[in-house]
Amino acid sequence: MNHFIAPSILSADFANLQNDIEMINRSEADWFHVDIMDGVFVPNISFGFPVLTAIKKHAKKPLDVHLMIIDPDRYLEQFQKAGADNITVHYEACTHLHRTIHAIKDLGCKAGVALNPHTPISVLEDIIEDIDLVCLMSVNPGFGGQTFIENTYKKIRSLKLLVINRNEGLLIEVDGGVGNANALALLKAGANVLVAGNAVFAAKDPEQAIADLKKITPDLLRA
Ligand code: DX5
Ligand code: ZN
DSSP states (O other): OOOEEEEBGGGSOGGGHHHHHHHHHHSSOOOEEEEEEBSSSSSOBOOOHHHHHHHHHHOOSOEEEEEEOSSGGGGHHHHHHTTOSEEEEEGGGOSSHHHHHHHHHHTTOEEEEEEOTTSOGGGGTTTGGGOSEEEEESSOTTOSSOOOOTTHHHHHHHHHHHHTTTOTTOEEEEESSOSTTTHHHHHHHTOOEEEESHHHHTSSSHHHHHHHHHTOOHHHHHO
């Protein structure tokens, strides 16, 4: 597949959110990445349902909702109702991950599992067939604009091995510190969804920054 680009709304201008949403609508981006933080699972609070609903009102592309919250089961239906298309929960926040994944699918959403930088790929061994997306955190979750953790490449490669003959259509998303400097190497390693916050919104021309991340072609990947 051609890779997806998912700009992270966390780095958008919240006082002019509609402008930034329309920029993403116009751009070559594929999804909106929406970070929900509860101040407990991660040391930051972002926003909740009213903002998500407002984003949905204007967004013309799927909402990829990344839940950095404890006990996500309590809110899955509300997130779906507020407009989430993909719902990603953290492995570290789910006691009954299998149940949570199937609850997300029953709501008609794509089900994702995010792994913190220290969490090994091997924890997915017995759930890999059930999930649509794995989000590899390449920074410790909580904030935009952090430095990419290089060990992520190794994790992408182990995930690629795990999915062989078991879930080859799995979406492998990398989230945190992604930009022009590492996008090609990440795609070569096997990632197929790139989340980018700072690399898009701190750029002089965010729409062009998205186009630059999107234009990495299979030819470049083979080179
Ligand atoms: C971090 C969030 C990320 C963040 C990425 O906890 O999950 O989605 O917004 O931002 P950058 O691309 O700036 O690292
Ligand atoms: Zn995220």
